[in-house]
Amino acid sequence: MDLTLLGWGDAGWADELTRGAIMTIVVATCAFALGILIGSVFAAAKLSRFWSLKLLGDVYTTVVRGVPELLIIFLVFFGGGALLRSIANSLFGFEGYIEPPVFAIGVLCIGVSAGAYSTEVIRAAVLAIPKGQIEAAKAVGMAPALRLRRILIPQAARYALPGMGNVWQYTLKDTSLISVVGLVEIMRAAAVGAGSTKEPFTFYLAAFVLFLVLTSLSNRGFIRAEQWANRGVRSQ
Amino acid sequence: MDFDLMREAFPKIIAAVPTTLALAAISLCLGFALAVPLALMRVSKNRSISAIAYGYVYIIRSTPLLVQMFLIYYGSGQFRAFFEAAGLWTFFRDAWFCAILALTLSTAAYSTEIIRGAIQAVPLGQIEAARAVGMSGFLQFRRIVFPIAMRLALPAYGNEIILMVKSTSLASTITILEVTGVAKQIISNTYRPVEIFVIAGAIYLSINFIVSRSVTLIELWLNPHRRAERGVRTVSAAAGH
Numbered sequence: 128m129d130l131t132l133l134g135w136g137d138a139g140w141a142d143e144l145t146r147g148a149i150m151t152i153v154v155a156t157c158a159f160a161l162g163i164l165i166g167s168v169f170a171a172a173k174l175s176r177f178w179s180l181k182l183l184g185d186v187y188t189t190v191v192r193g194v195p196e197l198l199i200i201f202l203v204f205f206g207g208g209a210l211l212r213s214i215a216n217s218l219f220g221f222e223g224y225i226e227p228p229v230f231a232i233g234v235l236c237i238g239v240s241a242g243a244y245s246t247e248v249i250r251a252a253v254l255a256i257p258k259g260q261i262e263a264a265k266a267v268g269m270a271p272a273l274r275l276r277r278i279l280i281p282q283a284a285r286y287a288l289p290g291m292g293n294v295w296q297y298t299l300k301d302t303s304l305i306s307v308v309g310l311v312e313i314m315r316a317a318a319v320g321a322g323s324t325k326e327p328f329t330f331y332l333a334a335f336v337l338f339l340v341l342t343s344l345s346n347r348g349f350i351r352a353e354q355w356a357n358r359g360v361r362s363q
Numbered sequence: 364m365d366f367d368l369m370r371e372a373f374p375k376i377i378a379a380v381p382t383t384l385a386l387a388a389i390s391l392c393l394g395f396a397l398a399v400p401l402a403l404m405r406v407s408k409n410r411s412i413s414a415i416a417y418g419y420v421y422i423i424r425s426t427p428l429l430v431q432m433f434l435i436y437y438g439s440g441q442f443r444a445f446f447e448a449a450g451l452w453t454f455f456r457d458a459w460f461c462a463i464l465a466l467t468l469s470t471a472a473y474s475t476e477i478i479r480g481a482i483q484a485v486p487l488g489q490i491e492a493a494r495a496v497g498m499s500g501f502l503q504f505r506r507i508v509f510p511i512a513m514r515l516a517l518p519a520y521g522n523e524i525i526l527m528v529k530s531t532s533l534a535s536t537i538t539i540l541e542v543t544g545v546a547k548q549i550i551s552n553t554y555r556p557v558e559i560f561v562i563a564g565a566i567y568l569s570i571n572f573i574v575s576r577s578v579t580l581i582e583l584w585l586n587p588h589r590r591a592e593r594g595v596r597t598v599s600a601a602a603g604h
């Protein structure tokens with residue numbers, strides 16, 4: 128095992144791996160944000176009074192959580208590429224090959240997956256808010272939007288925090304799957320290094336350690352965030 | 364939607380279902396066999412034993428399964444001379460062996476935490492009663508703690524089974540042609556991702572539906588005292604609407 132391969136500069140691969148790590152963080156952050164957005168919308172749908180919206184929410188979470196992420200990535204990668212080509216062809220008469228935008232595909236796929244898990248976390252968090260809180264807000268005459276902003280969202284966010292920490296962990300780890308369609312994140316950077324140096328173990332071990340560091344750091348971040356969010360809560 | 368293509372692709376994808384099921388079943392069984400001793404280590408009063416088990420669980424749960432699988436399958440090539448000398452190369456060059464090893468190590472870590480939680484949730488009174496009638500430590504575990512813990516672990520373990528069925532799809536990245544692998548092959552030959560996705564997705568959803576229904580049934584069968592309660596709950600829930 129030649130550890131100088133993992134050094135900085137021209138001979139080492141540390142620069143490439145660091146760029147890969149930054150890409151992993153960026154994709155995971157964008158996908159997580161998209162997941163929260165999708166999760167809030169579908170949690171609202173599942174909690175609504177209309178059976179059609181409830182059904183829509185159920186179908187989304189069941190399908191996305193029941194089908195492998197890899198399969199979803201293949202669908203969007205190949206499907207998205209074909210869709211882009213046909214749009215380019217019919218609108219601009221473009222005939223050539225269009226490289227599918229792997230970054231957008233990655234964020235979309237991982238975000239949709241994170242959204243399904245977030246839906247359940249957010250729904251449970253909203254249900255955990257005591258009814259009295261909403262009633263009190265109504266009693267002082269708050270409009271629905273104000274109620275949402277001042278009462279519902281701040282409290283639901285606190286209840287959702289531990290669950291969202293788990294979703295973040297899944298999201299971070301799932302980004303490695305995007306490497307199969309060619310986005311240069313940690314896994315892809317390691318695979319490229321492994322291919323050109325014939326030292327696969329060294330590079331995949333480096334990827335392994337990088338993920339371990341990223342998850343450990345973010346784990347600690349979420350624990351701190353929970354302590355901060357619960358600072359005003361009476362302990363039982 | 365191209366129904367002719369779907370009719371043609373369906374038998375090919377269905378033919379890969381046994382591979383997916385075998386990967387999931389073998390690694391779940393082996394993983395469970397590893398997880399029980401690991402969970403016992405986790406609840407051990409000896410802090411270093413508990414720390415070793417937790418270290419394993421922490422490392423596996425903090426890294427993507429894809430990295431673990433590549434580390435085992437491609438990474439072992441770097442030590443080919445060593446594995447050949449040890450007579451292990453026939454295993455490590457086999458994608459099947461590597462996929463099952465990676466899946467087993469992964470599910471063992473997740474199941475360890477599920478079983479640990481269940482063991483710690485066994486009511487203390489049960490253990491005290493077992494002690495009071497003079498059961499030895501092992502008999503206590505075999506007759507009282509383990510059966511109750513399994514019953515408590517079942518819902519969470521059901522989720523783990525579904526996650527494992529989904530995880531087998533990663534074996535396609537190390538050349539194994541299970542459902543996702545075959546689906547990807549057909550997609551890249553025909554460029555009809557939607558049709559193939561519908562078939563493969565429906566297969567996964569049906570497997571997972573059967574798993575989750577079976578787990579619910581086993582749960583009811585193992586908890587006869589809760590059957591009545593469940594009936595009451597569904598009635599009151601219906602009345603609430």
